[in-house]
Amino acid sequence: MSIGTAFTCNICGQPSVFAPVEDWREEPTCTHCHSSVRMRSIVYCLLDGLLGRAGSLSDTAPRKLLGAGLSDWEGYAAPLAKLFDYTNTFFHCEPRLDICRPGPERLGVYDFLISSDVFEHVPTPVSRAFDGAFSMLRPGGLLVLTVPFGWNPRTVEHYPDLESFAVVELGGRFVVVTHDKQGAFALDTDPVFHGGPGTTL
Numbered sequence: 001m002s003i004g005t006a007f008t009c010n011i012c013g014q015p016s017v018f019a020p021v022e023d024w025r026e027e028p029t030c031t032h033c034h035s036s037v038r039m040r041s042i043v044y045c046l047l048d049g050l051l052g053r054a055g056s057l058s059d060t061a062p063r064k065l066l067g068a069g070l071s072d073w074e075g076y077a078a079p080l081a082k083l084f085d086y087t088n089t090f091f092h093c094e095p096r097l098d099i100c101r102p103g104p105e106r107l108g109v110y111d112f113l114i115s116s117d118v119f120e121h122v123p124t125p126v127s128r129a130f131d132g133a134f135s136m137l138r139p140g141g142l143l144v145l146t147v148p149f150g151w152n153p154r155t156v157e158h159y160p161d162l163e164s165f166a167v168v169e170l171g172g173r174f175v176v177v178t179h180d181k182q183g184a185f186a187l188d189t190d191p192v193f194h195g196g197p198g199t200t201l
Helices: 037-053 074-083 127-136
Strands: 007-010 016-017 066-070 085-089 112-116 136-145 162-170 172-182 185-188
Touching: 037 074, 037 112, 037 136, 066 074, 066 136, 074 085, 074 136
Parallel strands: 066 085, 066 112, 112 136
Antiparallel strands: 007 016, 162 172, 172 185
């Protein structure tokens, strides 16, 4: 889509014009619901994968499909909850879900999962998150997954030797205590969280 192209948002169903200033992936470019290209792409892939057509949430009939999101954007989470048996889950608060260790009640029951820019925050090895996600899906279930990307030649790891960590509330703020593979401890007093305190690193 080129700048200045008119489009109908597949989340709110309203007409808009694609006019990002800098970041075409993340900037809100729907003038009504303020969705970004990433958010609309998630909905496109979800509807296409589940229903075989890439329509909009606003013209989709409710269906009995069980789904979950991992700290999803509320702009599409709210309509999804009206259309499907969908729950937006979080690592740090209810309804809780640790994608690396889903409980037995979640195994093999979901028709779809959405993970938008979350897996890059999972402590290594990331394969545990993929194993957790696929253990939750029914045969033929759908995982809609995005991860951030950039033009840097190498990935920058914030905690490259992480073995384990804990998010602790001290003095009314959250800090991260890390333990690396050499046995050393460190304190990050200014962590940046994905979706809220204690969600991810």
